[in-house]
Amino acid sequence: MSEGKEARPMLEVNDIHVFYGAIHAIKGISLKVDPGEIVTLIGANGAGKSTTLNTIAGLLRPRSGSVLFEGESLAHVPASKTVFRGMALCPEGRRIFQQMNVRDNLIMGGFSRPNAELEGSLENVYRYFPRLKERERQIAGTLSGGEQQMLAMARALMSKPKLMMLDEPSMGLAPILVEQIFDIIRELHAAGTTILLVEQNAQMALSIADRAYVLETGTISMSGEAKALLADDSVRKAYLGN
Amino acid sequence: MVYFLSNLVNGITLGSVYAMIALGYSMVYGIAKMLNFAHGDVIMVGAYVCFCAVQYWNLPPAAAVLVSMIVSTLLGVLIEGLAYRPLRQATSLAVLITAIGVSYLLQNLALLIWGATPVIFSSVVPDFKVRLLGGDLIITSAAIFTVLAAVAVMIALTLFVSRSRTGKAMRAVSEDRGAAELMGISVNRTISVTFAIGSALAAVAGVLLCSTYPTLTPTTGSLPGIKAFTAAVFGGIGSIPGAMLGGLLLGLIEIFGRSYISSELGDAIVFAVLIIVLLVRPTGLLGKPIREKV
Ligand SMILES: Nc1ncnc2c1ncn2[C@@H]1O[C@H](COP(=O)(O)OP(=O)(O)OP(=O)(O)O)[C@@H](O)[C@H]1O
Numbered sequence: 001m002s003e004g005k006e007a008r009p010m011l012e013v014n015d016i017h018v019f020y021g022a023i024h025a026i027k028g029i030s031l032k033v034d035p036g037e038i039v040t041l042i043g044a045n046g047a048g049k050s051t052t053l054n055t056i057a058g059l060l061r062p063r064s065g066s067v068l069f070e071g072e073s074l075a076h077v078p079a080s081k082t083v084f085r086g087m088a089l090c091p092e093g094r095r096i097f098q099q100m101n102v103r104d105n106l107i108m109g110g111f112s113r114p115n116a117e118l119e120g121s122l123e124n125v126y127r128y129f130p131r132l133k134e135r136e137r138q139i140a141g142t143l144s145g146g147e148q149q150m151l152a153m154a155r156a157l158m159s160k161p162k163l164m165m166l167d168e169p170s171m172g173l174a175p176i177l178v179e180q181i182f183d184i185i186r187e188l189h190a191a192g193t194t195i196l197l198v199e200q201n202a203q204m205a206l207s208i209a210d211r212a213y214v215l216e217t218g219t220i221s222m223s224g225e226a227k228a229l230l231a232d233d234s235v236r237k238a239y240l241g242n
Numbered sequence: 243m244v245y246f247l248s249n250l251v252n253g254i255t256l257g258s259v260y261a262m263i264a265l266g267y268s269m270v271y272g273i274a275k276m277l278n279f280a281h282g283d284v285i286m287v288g289a290y291v292c293f294c295a296v297q298y299w300n301l302p303p304a305a306a307v308l309v310s311m312i313v314s315t316l317l318g319v320l321i322e323g324l325a326y327r328p329l330r331q332a333t334s335l336a337v338l339i340t341a342i343g344v345s346y347l348l349q350n351l352a353l354l355i356w357g358a359t360p361v362i363f364s365s366v367v368p369d370f371k372v373r374l375l376g377g378d379l380i381i382t383s384a385a386i387f388t389v390l391a392a393v394a395v396m397i398a399l400t401l402f403v404s405r406s407r408t409g410k411a412m413r414a415v416s417e418d419r420g421a422a423e424l425m426g427i428s429v430n431r432t433i434s435v436t437f438a439i440g441s442a443l444a445a446v447a448g449v450l451l452c453s454t455y456p457t458l459t460p461t462t463g464s465l466p467g468i469k470a471f472t473a474a475v476f477g478g479i480g481s482i483p484g485a486m487l488g489g490l491l492l493g494l495i496e497i498f499g500r501s502y503i504s505s506e507l508g509d510a511i512v513f514a515v516l517i518i519v520l521l522v523r524p525t526g527l528l529g530k531p532i533r534e535k536v
């Protein structure tokens with residue numbers, strides 16, 4: 001990695017603590033994502049992966065610690081403004097607008113961008129997801145699971161993010177669709193998007209990522225090069241099932 | 243036959259007023275997930291403002307209606323910002339009680355400003371009558387304007403919500419607040435816009451209601467408010483077409499109930515119908531059945 005100005009991370013999370021009422025869900029997590037990286041966050045059910053992403057996006061507030069995007073603190077940036085800074089979160093469970101059609105979902109995805117860009121952005125996401133163009137007028141709730149996941153990703157893409165955060169994009173999908181989703185993540189990355197990926201499918205996530213963090217009950221238990229973690233015995237045992 | 247038709251006209255007219263009020267209830271419920279029980283009192287304020295604009299400031303009727311709409315819109319946004327916004331994370335019970343409090347506050351402020359003596363509202367629509375069926379069926383200008391206004395409002399609102407960016411943002415917030423925020427949609431701003439629209443419609447409804455039933459007091463808004471709420475639930479709360487249909491049916495049921503069953507029991511009939519509908523269809527006529535998220 002080169003020194004000087006470019007060494008500034010795109011995203012920096014410093015020792016955040018996040019609570020749900022009295023539940024201490026995140027107990028001091030620090031991580032960083034450099035421009036152009038794919039970083040993955042793996043961990044068991046309830047480890048705090050989604051909580052971490054939601055906190056970065058501003059949907060949850062850390063009780064202490066800080067989140068910096070391109071060097072600027074997001075402490076006073078409301079959730080509805082973080083997307084304007086250049087980050088997008090494709091949330092767990094997709095959370096597409098079920099009662100709106102595909103096109104309107106995408107239009108909402110581009111809400112943070114000037115109207116003049118709309119047609120160009122639509123064309124761009126339809127290149128990644130040609131299937132969605134065919135289903136432009138279909139009500140999103142009637143799409144298949146795989147199509148809904150694609151819509152959620154396409155919707156996040158509409159904001160032209162520098163940093164794309166994906167929360168379990170492969171959840172509940174057939175293996176062939178999981179492959180497709182990961183291919184698209186690779187394509188997005190090749191096109192210059194920085195990726196922060198949360199996955200339970202650790203095998204896939206580690207094989208695509210540059211670096212990885214392992215989350216265990218609200219703290220980071222391990223981190224490093226994805227390749228190294230993929231070869232690590234304890235990781236293999238706990239997350240790869242062998 | 244004439245009796246039936248004149249009841250039909252009256253029912254549609256009253257139903258149009260209920261529909262316009264119910265739209266405000268339903269939109270606010272759909273987007274802010276709260277029952278704004280002060281909504282009925284905005285009708286009353288709108289009517290008083292229009293009354294003053296005509297009586298004391300000598301404004302022409304169209305301008306008076308416009309002033310009334312502007313004041314009501316500001317009032318609605320103010321109520322939301324001061325009373326409801328600080329409670330965004332509070333329990334729905336706290337919000338409900340606050341809304342009832344705001345309702346009494348508005349009624350008492352009106353009492354302070356305009357007094358308890360009823361004022362006679364002078365109709366804002368040009369005075370003429372249409373006589374049909376050899377002069378037996380009389381349709382007032384107020385009825386015609388009310389129905390026309392309701393139709394115009396419904397068309398405009400439907401187009402706004404389905405076509406415009408802000409309208410789509412309103413639908414997005416109503417479906418999933420968090421996801422909408424991730425898109426860059428400000429939930430607070432969207433809720434303000436919803437209150438603004440609902441309150442402007444309430445003013446129109448108030449002015450038209452008082453053009454047909456001209457006695458205006460500080461409590462004029464409460465009963466129509468509650469009935470319009472009933473209409474919103476009846477049609478399926480949160481649904482715009484539901485509010486329209488619910489309002490219209492409620493007006494018809496009320497008028498026909500009064501004329502053919504009992505003039506004393508008119509209101510009771512209205513609520514009885516509501517209870518029956520909710521027993522059969524708990525989500526209201528056009529309400530979406532609550533689906534399990536996959
Ligand atoms: N809304 C909530 N209220 C209370 N506790 C919560 C809430 N959401 C999550 N938690 C708790 O916080 C902890 C972290 O949850 P989180 O959803 O971040 O985990 P996760 O790593 O994303 O898990 P999964 O793989 O199941 O998605 C868990 O113990 C969970 O029970």
Ligand SMILES: [Mg+2]
Nearest residue numbers: 049050051092
């Ligand atoms: Mg999760």
